[in-house]
Amino acid sequence: MKNIMHIVGTRPNFIKAAPVLSALNSRCVCQILIHTGQHYDINMSDVFFEQLNMPQPDINLGVGSGSHAEQTAEIMIRLEKVLLEKEPDCLVVYGDVNSTMAASIVAVKLGIPVAHVEAGLRSRDRTMPEEINRLITDQIADLLFTPSKDGDDNLIHEGVAREKIHCVGNVMIDTLVKLLPYAETYWSHLQEKFNLHEYVLLTLHRPSNVDEVIILTRIMKALDTIAQSTHVIFPIHPRTKNQLDALNIKASSQIEFIEPLGYLEFLALQNHAKVLITDSGGIQEETTYLGIPCLTLRENTERPITITEGTNVLVGRDPQKLQKEFELILAGREKKGKIPELWDGKASERIADVLIRQ
Ligand code: UD1
Ligand code: UDP
Numbered sequence: 001m002k003n004i005m006h007i008v009g010t011r012p013n014f015i016k017a018a019p020v021l022s023a024l025n026s027r028c029v030c031q032i033l034i035h036t037g038q039h040y041d042i043n044m045s046d047v048f049f050e051q052l053n054m055p056q057p058d059i060n061l062g063v064g065s066g067s068h069a070e071q072t073a074e075i076m077i078r079l080e081k082v083l084l085e086k087e088p089d090c091l092v093v094y095g096d097v098n099s100t101m102a103a104s105i106v107a108v109k110l111g112i113p114v115a116h117v118e119a120g121l122r123s124r125d126r127t128m129p130e131e132i133n134r135l136i137t138d139q140i141a142d143l144l145f146t147p148s149k150d151g152d153d154n155l156i157h158e159g160v161a162r163e164k165i166h167c168v169g170n171v172m173i174d175t176l177v178k179l180l181p182y183a184e185t186y187w188s189h190l191q192e193k194f195n196l197h198e199y200v201l202l203t204l205h206r207p208s209n210v211d212e213v214i215i216l217t218r219i220m221k222a223l224d225t226i227a228q229s230t231h232v233i234f235p236i237h238p239r240t241k242n243q244l245d246a247l248n249i250k251a252s253s254q255i256e257f258i259e260p261l262g263y264l265e266f267l268a269l270q271n272h273a274k275v276l277i278t279d280s281g282g283i284q285e286e287t288t289y290l291g292i293p294c295l296t297l298r299e300n301t302e303r304p305i306t307i308t309e310g311t312n313v314l315v316g317r318d319p320q321k322l323q324k325e326f327e328l329i330l331a332g333r334e335k336k337g338k339i340p341e342l343w344d345g346k347a348s349e350r351i352a353d354v355l356i357r358q
Helices: 011-025 048-051 070-088 098-109 129-140 151-158 171-184 187-193 213-229 238-248 263-272 280-290 319-330 347-357
Strands: 003-008 030-035 090-094 112-116 143-146 166-169 199-202 230-235 256-258 276-278 294-296 312-313
Touching: 003 011, 003 070, 003 098, 003 199, 011 030, 011 048, 011 090, 011 112, 011 171, 011 280, 011 347, 030 151, 030 166, 030 280, 048 263, 090 098, 098 129, 112 129, 112 347, 129 213, 143 151, 143 230, 151 166, 171 263, 171 280, 187 263, 199 213, 213 230, 213 238, 213 319, 230 319, 276 280, 276 319, 280 294, 280 312, 294 319
Parallel strands: 003 030, 003 090, 090 112, 112 143, 143 166, 199 230, 199 276, 230 256, 276 294, 294 312
Antiparallel strands: none
């Protein structure tokens, strides 16, 4: 393949695409980077291009926020024109966000092969918007790059042809491996700025946790109990910030609310945290690599390897389970894990090798 187009739109997309762009750069291919504009705040988008040393997007479709249908449709309408003009040999899509699915549908219908990075993950929870995006993207993609063997098994079970599937490892870990030493240079400044000793790093943004007033209020109450005894630092996702502002929850809380952080700052805070409490997909993987305990506020995960091999524990939305698991960690009885196979910092090199062979 000579002419490869990449589609990104959200914070985790940038972190996954950066190493693939870099690996292909050292091979003789022409690359075009398209940003859908799904995420647009400086600290949800621009900061990642800068810190991950990514090229600026060739085109930003500027779709912004909206309902699922609005966002998906806008991406499709705007991207179709770009694909017709640029005629790439392949479109590379990342992860499980609306930008991923929308772009895949448009490309496939124009006869442009789609390569899906982070294919095969399944939570088996179809109320989760990302699960729909995963199922559709994987059914129509031509090349499927999985992060671990369970992804291959899921795809084969769904009837995807074996020859389309390549188990390459985890590109998010490629970025982590490369940038951890730089992230560490931020630590002493952050430690001083936030007066950090033993602390919990918290993130929260899944619609199932933050969109319903009753559920969000219950979760925040449980987290506030933890914050009575331990420093909890919470870089708030804009979706969650909007909800918390509407409910006026911040005012009465012990939790330290801060703006979303750049990749390097957030990685430094992860690496020194006592525990992560999160509902993020990527953070379940990063904590497994770093060996930091992770309590996931979800009933299921599309990343089961972080439980079977890593440091992840699902606590659902049960305050008692959260408190119990948190106390085990404080008592030094945290779950020990290991780094999964192929999470070695070289997944993007393996992807680039496959792409240029096509
Ligand atoms: C999206 C992805 C989710 C991913 C997350 C990563 C889908 C369906 N969801 O969720 O899988 O885990 O990104 O962070 O694709 N907003 C801003 N500024 C921004 C971006 C968003 O203020 O730069 C606010 C808007 O009010 C918007 C809301 O956040 O309506 C939600 O944004 P959206 O991109 O629709 O979904 P996320 O929750 O970010
Ligand atoms: N992250 C970040 N700054 C933050 C919070 C998260 O850089 O304030 C990084 C985190 O290290 C991981 C990625 O963003 O690499 C995860 O993105 P997110 O949780 O938004 O999406 P998900 O992985 O759930 O799709």
